[in-house]
Amino acid sequence: MIVVLNRLSIALSGKRKFMREISVDLGKKSYPIFIGEDLLANTSWLESLIASQQVMIVTNTTIEQLYLAQLKQSISKFKPAVTIIPDGESFKTLGVMNKIITGLLESKFSRDSYLIALGGGVVGDMTGFAAACYQRGISYIQIPTTLLAQVDSSVGGKTAVNHELGKNMIGAFHQPAAVISDTDVLKTLPDRELIAGLAEVIKYGLIRDSEFFFWLETNMEKLLERDADALTHVIERSCINKAEVVAQDEKESGLRAILNLGHSFGHAIETAKNYNDWLHGEAVATGMLMAADLSCRLGWLDKESVDRVRSLLERAALPVRLPTGIEPARMRELMSIDKKAKQGKLFLILLKGIGQSIVTSEFETEPLKETLSCFPSVATGDK
Amino acid sequence: MIVVLNRLSIALSGKRKFMREISVDLGKKSYPIFIGEDLLANTSWLESLIASQQVMIVTNTTIEQLYLAQLKQSISKFKPAVTIIPDGESFKTLGVMNKIITGLLESKFSRDSYLIALGGGVVGDMTGFAAACYQRGISYIQIPTTLLAQVDSSVGGKTAVNHELGKNMIGAFHQPAAVISDTDVLKTLPDRELIAGLAEVIKYGLIRDSEFFFWLETNMEKLLERDADALTHVIERSCINKAEVVAQDEKESGLRAILNLGHSFGHAIETAKNYNDWLHGEAVATGMLMAADLSCRLGWLDKESVDRVRSLLERAALPVRLPTGIEPARMRELMSIDKKAKQGKLFLILLKGIGQSIVTSEFETEPLKETLSCFPSVATGDK
Numbered sequence: 001m002i003v004v005l006n007r008l009s010i011a012l013s014g015k016r017k018f019m020r021e022i023s024v025d026l027g028k029k030s031y032p033i034f035i036g037e038d039l040l041a042n043t044s045w046l047e048s049l050i051a052s053q054q055v056m057i058v059t060n061t062t063i064e065q066l067y068l069a070q071l072k073q074s075i076s077k078f079k080p081a082v083t084i085i086p087d088g089e090s091f092k093t094l095g096v097m098n099k100i101i102t103g104l105l106e107s108k109f110s111r112d113s114y115l116i117a118l119g120g121g122v123v124g125d126m127t128g129f130a131a132a133c134y135q136r137g138i139s140y141i142q143i144p145t146t147l148l149a150q151v152d153s154s155v156g157g158k159t160a161v162n163h164e165l166g167k168n169m170i171g172a173f174h175q176p177a178a179v180i181s182d183t184d185v186l187k188t189l190p191d192r193e194l195i196a197g198l199a200e201v202i203k204y205g206l207i208r209d210s211e212f213f214f215w216l217e218t219n220m221e222k223l224l225e226r227d228a229d230a231l232t233h234v235i236e237r238s239c240i241n242k243a244e245v246v247a248q249d250e251k252e253s254g255l256r257a258i259l260n261l262g263h264s265f266g267h268a269i270e271t272a273k274n275y276n277d278w279l280h281g282e283a284v285a286t287g288m289l290m291a292a293d294l295s296c297r298l299g300w301l302d303k304e305s306v307d308r309v310r311s312l313l314e315r316a317a318l319p320v321r322l323p324t325g326i327e328p329a330r331m332r333e334l335m336s337i338d339k340k341a342k343q344g345k346l347f348l349i350l351l352k353g354i355g356q357s358i359v360t361s362e363f364e365t366e367p368l369k370e371t372l373s374c375f376p377s378v379a380t381g382d383k
Numbered sequence: 384m385i386v387v388l389n390r391l392s393i394a395l396s397g398k399r400k401f402m403r404e405i406s407v408d409l410g411k412k413s414y415p416i417f418i419g420e421d422l423l424a425n426t427s428w429l430e431s432l433i434a435s436q437q438v439m440i441v442t443n444t445t446i447e448q449l450y451l452a453q454l455k456q457s458i459s460k461f462k463p464a465v466t467i468i469p470d471g472e473s474f475k476t477l478g479v480m481n482k483i484i485t486g487l488l489e490s491k492f493s494r495d496s497y498l499i500a501l502g503g504g505v506v507g508d509m510t511g512f513a514a515a516c517y518q519r520g521i522s523y524i525q526i527p528t529t530l531l532a533q534v535d536s537s538v539g540g541k542t543a544v545n546h547e548l549g550k551n552m553i554g555a556f557h558q559p560a561a562v563i564s565d566t567d568v569l570k571t572l573p574d575r576e577l578i579a580g581l582a583e584v585i586k587y588g589l590i591r592d593s594e595f596f597f598w599l600e601t602n603m604e605k606l607l608e609r610d611a612d613a614l615t616h617v618i619e620r621s622c623i624n625k626a627e628v629v630a631q632d633e634k635e636s637g638l639r640a641i642l643n644l645g646h647s648f649g650h651a652i653e654t655a656k657n658y659n660d661w662l663h664g665e666a667v668a669t670g671m672l673m674a675a676d677l678s679c680r681l682g683w684l685d686k687e688s689v690d691r692v693r694s695l696l697e698r699a700a701l702p703v704r705l706p707t708g709i710e711p712a713r714m715r716e717l718m719s720i721d722k723k724a725k726q727g728k729l730f731l732i733l734l735k736g737i738g739q740s741i742v743t744s745e746f747e748t749e750p751l752k753e754t755l756s757c758f759p760s761v762a763t764g765d766k
Contacts, residue, residue: 053727094477098546098553105548108720110727133516133553136543137634160519163481165488170481170516172555251520337491344436344493 020236024155024243026250029175033155033239035232039182040067040143043074049141049178054113055080058100058127060087063119063145066188071118071143080116081107085123090276092122092162094170100130111135114177120146120193121153121280125168128159132174142179146189147197147231148281150181151204151238156246156259166337167267173251181235183228196281198223198316199262201234203288204241206309207258210355212237217308220315257359261349262287268334272326278319285318290371295351297367305354321378328372403619407538407626409633412558416538416622418615422565423450423526426457432524432561437496438463441483441510443470446502446528449571454501454526463499464490468506472653472663475505475545477553483513494518497560503529503576504536504663508551511542515557525562529572530580530614531664533564534587534621539629539642549720550650556634564618566611579664581606581699582645584617586671587624589692590641593738595620600691603698640742644732645670651717655709661702668701673754678734680750688737704761711755 019036040046055078059068064084072080083103085096104113117127117140124142131140142154160171186194205213215237216223222230242259249256265287269278292309295301313320322331335346345361348368352358402419423429438461442451447467455463466486468479487496500510500523507525514523525537543554569577588596598620599606605613625642632639648670652661675692678684696703705714718729728744729751735741 094481098477101546101553102548105546105552105720108727133555135552136541136554136556158519163484163488165485169488169518170484171519172516173519337488344491 020232022236022239022243024175025247026157026175029157029250031176031178033179033181033243035150035181035183035235035239037182037184037228039180040070040074040185046074046180047077049180050075050078050114051177052112052114052139053078054107054109055116056083056100056104056107056109056113057081057116057118058083058085058123058130059118060085060120060123062087063123067118067145067185071116075116081109085126087122089122089162089270089280090274092126092160094161094163097126097130097133097161100127101134104130104134109134109138111138113138115140116143117141117154118143118145119149120144121149124149124154125158125160125171128157128174128176129161129171132159132172137174139177140174142176144179144181145185147186147194147235148200149197150186150235151197152200152242152259154179154181155239155242156256157250165271167270175250179239181239183232183235186226186231192279194226195224195317196279196285199281199285199288199313199318201238202309202312202316202318203259203261203284204238206288206292206351206354207241207261207349207357208245208355209237209241210353212241213308213312213354217312220312224316254359257347258349258357261351261357262289262291264335264346264348265290265331268331269323269326271334272330273323278323282319285313285316286320286322289313289320290322290375291349292351293375294348294363294367294371297370298350298363301351301353305351308354319378321376324377326377328369331372332368403615405619405622405626407558408630409540409558412540412633414559414561416562416564416626418533418564418566418618418622420565420567420611422563423453423457423568429457429563430460432563433458433461433497434560435495435497435522436461437490437492438499439466439483439487439490439492439496440464440499440501441466441468441506441513442501443468443503443506445470446506450501450528450568454499458499464492468509470505472505472545473657473659475509475543477544477546480509480513480516480544483510484517487513487517492517492521494521496521498523499526500524500537501526501528502532503527504532507532507537508541508543508554511540511557511559512544512554515542515555520557522560523557525559527562527564528568530569530577530618531583532580533569533618534580535583535625535642537562537564538622538625539639540633548654550653558633562622564622566615566618569609569614575662577609578607578700579662579668582664582668582671582696582701584621585692585695585699585701586642586644586667587621589671589675589734589737590624590644590732590740591628591738592620592624593736595624596691596695596737600695603695607699637742640730641732641740644734644740645672645674647718647729647731648673648714651714652706652709654717655713656706661706665702668696668699669703669705672696672703673705673758674732675734676758677731677746677750677754680753681733681746684734684736688734691737702761704759707760709760711752714755715751 022033115131117124144150144154157175160168163169262284266283269283405416498514500507527533527537540558543551546552645667649666652666730744
């Protein structure tokens with residue numbers, strides 16, 4: 001179902017470069033993920049991916065300084081319009097999304113125009129949602145610039161903005177036309193963001209790929225040193241895992257929910273902290289350890305596996321404790337408005353082993369209370 | 384493809400009532416349209432249409448006074464939540480849509496909850512869009528309370544809100560779970576709104592049903608007198624026409640665009656008037672006559688047919704002139720951001736005869752200029 005075309009060879013500035021292509025199989029909505037070096041500089045190849053004369057790049061104030069000029073130059077043939085949005089999760093709102101729509105209308109863009117999301121998860125989610133809604137749906141291309149976005153949010157077609165009462169509560173399933181993961185952009189990524197991305201990478205090992213989890217245990221230091229081959233391997237393996245799950249369950253009616261390991265806990269942390277202080281990946285890291293802790297209390301996962309999870313997260317310098325000041329009852333309340341709740345029941349992704357996950361509402365409430373009340377916490381900023 | 388089950392017999396308050404059911408065939412997204420008397424009072428039947436314990440009714444301040452108590456009583460089993468929105472096209476905005484989302488979140492509604500749109504096109508479009516976006520998609524039922532909504536906007540799954548630079552520019556294709564057209568609610572509809580609804584009814588005759596157009600020419604007075612049988616016939620015939628088109632082209636990649644006869648002109652009028660003064664159906668009426676006028680100037684439609692269109696619109700007391708104060712160049716500019724524009728080309732729905740329409744960008748520009756500059760205008764309020 002998934003085709004991996006390893007090591008396509010392309011010409012760039014006289015040099016031969018290599019690129020990997022992963023196909024996400026969704027029938028008419030199928031699309032390719034490209035992973036490689038220097039992709040943003042490859043003019044003729046980039047141009048071939050855009051089937052319109054009306055193109056708008058959406059990026060944020062940080063990425064604008066780093067990669068906008070390069071991208072604009074590479075697709076100068078299209079004279080792309082540009083919309084710059086503020087940088088940060090707190091700007092992932094309907095109001096900012098509406099600014100993208102305004103830009104499209106001011107440029108008189110029609111239903112066959114293209115949006116390009118150049119940025120991390122916030123830019124990608126919001127641009128994707130604008131593309132889903134503008135004139136009831138236009139095409140968009142994801143160019144993720146963070147590890148988190150390259151391994152997770154840019155793949156799978158989930159788009160959304162936040163509501164003050166809940167994260168990603170307003171959105172759509174809208175598949176991109178292509179995802180372009182240029183590994184060179186990771187060179188400018190701050191350490192903390194690289195590390196936050198590793199949380200989602202570790203997630204794939206935990207939910208369905210024990211071999212990959214072992215590989216991460218063996219190679220974590222290489223990743224932290226930003227070894228190019230190690231990063232490429234991690235992006236490829238993560239995207240394949242995600243694409244395989246999405247291809248089986250595009251709209252999260254079942255299997256796809258396993259991709260949310262740690263997210264019910266994590267979203268509650270993020271909402272309680274009002275999307276400040278903690279990055280998404282950091283909240284997910286603590287959330288995954290809480291899911292492992294609960295799985296252990298339920299007798300489904302052995303203590304040794306929980307320790308392996310904690311140890312790998314710690315080696316990645318990811319948080320393994322809750323922020324202080326969130327009462328267990330508040331965590332539980334915030335978890336109940338998670339999108340995975342159904343008819344008042346809380347569904348969680350839990351572990352039956354490293355690489356084995358289940359989605360279930362069939363668990364005793366007492367162990368969940370214990371996890372929420374016994375989990376260690378730390379002061380903000382001292383994760 | 385379309386099944387019409389005429390005259391289902393249902394028991395209500397000891398009396399036998401009749402109901403018509405039209406199936407809109409869209410594979411997994413198929414849904415029924417019910418047309419009949421006193422449907423809002425039919426508790427057990429209404430309850431059977433809702434597959435959730437979490438139900439929220441969305442209505443506006445006008446309809447709240449008329450039908451909310453009745454509906455709440457009929458589905459009291461579900462203890463429905465209620466969100467009241469202001470009445471009017473100018474409130475069809477992202478901001479008001481967000482209030483519906485806030486209501487859902489405050490009630491902790493999950494992904495399998497139901498929204499019920501009780502109102503005209505504005506309530507239906509906005510509730511449908513909220514349902515499309517909330518947690519990336521929940522179910523909704525349309526209970527249209529205007530003729531316009533019963534014959535047009537409630538059927539077909541187009542949902543949207545307006546942007547200050549264009550009508551319905553932010554939206555989604557999201558099919559309802561069912562449409563319930565209770566003909567009794569038309570008894571309280573103001574004359575002007577009933578008449579506005581007739582514009583879309585006449586449209587079906589013009590685009591694909593010459594026999595129906597002839598029926599309307601024969602029975603217009605009965606409709607204006609609100610003859611129950613005539614209204615029921617009109618709703619049924621309109622819904623069948625719309626359902627047949629939608630079933631062939633759900634997402635408006637081709638054929639479906641014919642449903643927009645008169646709308647490129649009409650939307651331009653509405654945008655120029657900032658959605659005040661003119662009702663949607665009124666703007667569409669003038670727009671359809673402009674499309675007929677242009678078709679005639681292009682040599683595609685004879686003068687006699689244009690006169691038949693004008694005459695039927697006039698007999699329905701619909702406007703056949705432009706509002707004053709809109710320059711031809713401004714009309715042309717507003718038409719260029721219509722959703723049917725592609726790669727800078729303007730696509731229009733034009734007539735080759737009564738009951739024969741085409742979608743085309745292949746027309747000379749001079750006749751369009753003539754239509755825009757020669758079309759008679761009137762002062763606002765004197766349509």
